[in-house]
Every structure is written in C-alpha cells, then in structure tokens.
Amino acid sequence: MKKKVKIKVSNLHEIGLLIALISVLLIFGFSTENFFTQRNFMSILRSASYVGLVAFPMTFVLITREIDISVGPAVAWSGVFFVILVKWFEFNYTFAAFIVLAWGLFLGYFIGIARTKLMIPTFITTLALWSALRGYSLFITEGRPLAISNKPFRYFFGGDVLGLPTVTWIMLMVFFIFWFLSKYTVLGTNIYAVGGNPKAARSIGLNVDKIKIITLMITSMFSALVGILFVARVSSGNSTVGEGMEFDVIAAVVVGGTALGGAVGTMTGTLLGVLFIAMISNGLIHWGIDPDLNKVVKGIIIFLAVVINSNVTFKKNSGNKEE
Amino acid sequence: MSILKLENISKSFGAVQALDGVNLSLDAGEVLGLMGDNGAGKSTLVKIIAGNFKQSSGSISFENQNVEFLKPMDARNKGIEVVYQDLALCDNLTAASNIFLTREITKSFGFIPILNFSKMFQRAKDIFKELKSETLPEEEVRMMSGGQRQAVAIGRTKLSQAKVVLLDEPTAAISVRQVAEVLELIKQLKKQGVAVLIISHRMPDVFAVSDRIAVLRRGKLVANKKANESSPEEVTALITGAIESA
Numbered sequence: 001m002k003k004k005v006k007i008k009v010s011n012l013h014e015i016g017l018l019i020a021l022i023s024v025l026l027i028f029g030f031s032t033e034n035f036f037t038q039r040n041f042m043s044i045l046r047s048a049s050y051v052g053l054v055a056f057p058m059t060f061v062l063i064t065r066e067i068d069i070s071v072g073p074a075v076a077w078s079g080v081f082f083v084i085l086v087k088w089f090e091f092n093y094t095f096a097a098f099i100v101l102a103w104g105l106f107l108g109y110f111i112g113i114a115r116t117k118l119m120i121p122t123f124i125t126t127l128a129l130w131s132a133l134r135g136y137s138l139f140i141t142e143g144r145p146l147a148i149s150n151k152p153f154r155y156f157f158g159g160d161v162l163g164l165p166t167v168t169w170i171m172l173m174v175f176f177i178f179w180f181l182s183k184y185t186v187l188g189t190n191i192y193a194v195g196g197n198p199k200a201a202r203s204i205g206l207n208v209d210k211i212k213i214i215t216l217m218i219t220s221m222f223s224a225l226v227g228i229l230f231v232a233r234v235s236s237g238n239s240t241v242g243e244g245m246e247f248d249v250i251a252a253v254v255v256g257g258t259a260l261g262g263a264v265g266t267m268t269g270t271l272l273g274v275l276f277i278a279m280i281s282n283g284l285i286h287w288g289i290d291p292d293l294n295k296v297v298k299g300i301i302i303f304l305a306v307v308i309n310s311n312v313t314f315k316k317n318s319g320n321k322e323e
Numbered sequence: 324m325s326i327l328k329l330e331n332i333s334k335s336f337g338a339v340q341a342l343d344g345v346n347l348s349l350d351a352g353e354v355l356g357l358m359g360d361n362g363a364g365k366s367t368l369v370k371i372i373a374g375n376f377k378q379s380s381g382s383i384s385f386e387n388q389n390v391e392f393l394k395p396m397d398a399r400n401k402g403i404e405v406v407y408q409d410l411a412l413c414d415n416l417t418a419a420s421n422i423f424l425t426r427e428i429t430k431s432f433g434f435i436p437i438l439n440f441s442k443m444f445q446r447a448k449d450i451f452k453e454l455k456s457e458t459l460p461e462e463e464v465r466m467m468s469g470g471q472r473q474a475v476a477i478g479r480t481k482l483s484q485a486k487v488v489l490l491d492e493p494t495a496a497i498s499v500r501q502v503a504e505v506l507e508l509i510k511q512l513k514k515q516g517v518a519v520l521i522i523s524h525r526m527p528d529v530f531a532v533s534d535r536i537a538v539l540r541r542g543k544l545v546a547n548k549k550a551n552e553s554s555p556e557e558v559t560a561l562i563t564g565a566i567e568s569a
Contacts, residue, residue: 184437186427189416193424196413203411204479205396205425263415 078227083237104224112213469497
C-alpha cells in the first residue's frame, strides 16, 4: 500500500492562524503599555468568551450551509426576558434561566422549521428576527436598563473564579463539548455530511432537516445563555447589549477557517478565530484608534479571511453544491 | 429463482406516462443491463425500485413476497441499494465515514456513544479488499479518482450486504482506465451472488458485464433477452425504435 505524507488543509489553516494570533499578540504587546497586563488579558478573555459561546454552535450552523444573524438581538432580548421573569413575575433565578433557555431552543426551532418546511432561507428569517427582537426589547424596556440586585448571581456569573472570568470557564467547557461532538460523535459526522453534500446525505437516508434544525436550536439556546450571562455582568436586563455581536461571532467563525459555503470548519479554528477577533478589537483600542474605525478594521479582516479561505486554502474543499 | 420481480409496473406524472406495464425480474448473481434513450423511463423505474417513487399501478415482489416501498429506507432495509450517478458521496468526509454514513458503529465512552473509528476503518478496509480496490478508508473522498469514488459508493452496498444493487450510469464521466476498474467492481459483486442492475448509455460497458439486456422505449419494455443472443446493433435499433421489439 502506498504511503503519502500529508498535512491536512484544516491543520494548515489552524497553524497559520496560530502564528497570526501570536504575531498580533506580540505587536500589540510591544507597541502599547497596557496590553501585556493581567487585567487586560482578563478583559480580552471575557469578551472572547461571550462571543465564543455562540461561535461554537454557529460553526455547526455554517458547516450545514445555514446562518443565524439574529445573535445580538437574541442576546439582548433573552437578557431582558430573564430580568422581566425575575423582577416582574418574581420567578426564582434558576427557573427563569430554564425558561429563557427553553425559549432559545424554541426560537431556533422556529428558524429551522421556516427553513426546512417553508423553504425560507435562514438569512431572511434571522434578519427579520434581528429587527423584531431588538425592537421589542427596546419597546418593552422603554430603552432603559432593568436593574437586578441579586449579588451572588452577579458576582458568580459576572465575576471571576480561580483566576479566570467565570464565563471563560463556561466557554472552555462548551468548547470542549463542541470539539468532542464534532470529532467523535454521529451527530458531528452527520453535520459535516449535510454540509458536504446535502442531496447525497438526504438520498442515503440522513434526516437533513432534523440536523439543520438541531444546529439552529443549539445556537439560539446559546444566544439565550449569553443573554443571561450578560445580565450578570451588567447587573441589568439591557435592550442595547450585544450590538454587532452577530458580526463578531460570524467573523470569528469565518476567520477560524469555516467556509460560508459549508462543509468545512473546525472548533479549534473557531476558538482561535474568537481569540483573534477579541485581541484585535482590544489592541486597536490600546492604539487609541477610534471605535468606529475599529469596525472598519474588523470589516477588512473578515473580508481578507474569506478571500484566503476561498482562494488559497480551501479551493478544493468546498464540496459539491446542492440547493 | 428471481429475487426481485416487477409486475405490470406503470407510473404517470400528471398526463405523462413514464412507465407503461413493465415486467422485469432479476436473479441472484445476475447482471442486468437496462438501456434506453433519455426519457425512456429508466430513472423512473430505478426510483420506484429504490422507494423514491411509488408506482401508479403494478406490484413489486422481493424474495417472493409482495413489498411496498414508501421511502428509500424501506428498500434499503430489504437489501436493495442504489448507487446514484453522482455517487452520493460527501467530499469532505473520509471513505470510511462515507461508507458508514447513517450506519455508524459506535462504542460507549462512559455513558456517551462515540464513533468507533478503528472498527469502521477495519471493516472498510475489508470491504475494499473484497472489491479488489486500492482505496484507503481514512482518506478524504475529494482526493480520490473516479474509480475509487465508485468503490466507496459500492462499498456502502457491501456494508449492508445488499442482495440487489442498482447502478445508475456507473461509467459515465470517468476515464477509460477507471471504467475497467468499475467493471471489475461489478464483476466482484456478481461473483458474490449480488443481483446487479446497471443503467447505462455506454453500450460496450453494458455488454462487457451484463448477462441480460433489457430495453425501455417510451415507458414500455421492448426487449428482455440474453446478452449473448443480442448485439450492440440490435440494442441500438431497439432504443431508437428502428426495431419495434425483440
């Protein structure tokens, strides 16, 4: 039997990204005073963690050739909803969290059913939700934050544990779960199969619709979770949080090597992408660049990432196209 | 004894009569070449056997039992497998993952079922050996040649120990060297007692492996005879309608 030495393309991308990540770290580290501080690293990790929690399930969504752009408003509404439940209806925190997460699952189910039964592209459904959820959050709160007072909840979920932000621990745990799912389970293989060739997957008896619905449900549930965690962080249900978060999430996933056309992507890549985006956002602030220009830079980065993805590394990797 | 028997199968799509009273049977270890022009009803017939469509009238019996296939899984569960023209492969998965798709072998990791890669790789390796193919189980399909891709698709049918394998245009769009490879795969299936139905446009390939040739024209079966009693010229005439039937 012939033996060939091969470096998997996905690994190549991850190695490249790791090098880019370290370079960016060093550049910011040596060009600014306060970048290399523990305080700042905690800050980077914290913002990366919120993005990461949605980015891992979003990786699956993109692999199956779908997208969810309602993340930011879904996060805001989930937080507002959570506070409404505990403040206005006096639910206990655990029960309220349970309802909000269930609501997240339902939201994803709705997006999935619209996609698979009514043939409405996920981009359109989530675009509609993007507007509706933000609008309703603003309406019901009249644009004002709804404060909560529960200190243990705020200090634990909004604070630090064992030297790292609590949310970072949660994110690392979730990363591990998704990494495991993608590599070692039937569901993971099925998700890649659906992205690789949906028509084929369907013809040999895979329930393509079910898999798409599952990935969308998980993603919306994690948006809801981030909404609750944000409440702990800012001590209130706030209709304006998570603005532009869908962009950071999708940018991180794409920078991490997941193809927008589906089929290709890894959780490790997404983790690196999340850290990369968080580090760039943070470093540019340390450089004293205007936050509005920060967005321009992120725009350029996501564009370049897609160019590199589709033209260099993954040229042969995008799989056959169906729908 | 025939393993698969179609009796008086008709199928219409609205006003279009795609199949009209087709009778056809298939024996174990037999290779049947099904020929016909575009739109003659070949694909419709295959899709009925595979459970994609339900016939408008007529009956199918499998191993002497009347069967009704409402969905492809019903046919697969009986042991009827289709290798589609596009092979239905996921380029981003390994050969083994493609073979085991929807039929993954798992083992338990604590209380969580996880994929048993070593078992699947070993089984896939055995299947390729049986098919005398040099395909590597752990290689991604997108790196593979046409012949190897066909081996993966046929490998799926071996996994389920299919009794009937339908091959839709197995030699279209691949190089000459690979055609030989694919024909060899078909011969291996036959040797193992599998009933094979090939749909093809390529006359020499069909004659190279088929025991029997059936010809469809405008939804009607116009010929069903031993390959060595027919000839490419006769079949061509049957397909075009120069000869009414044979």
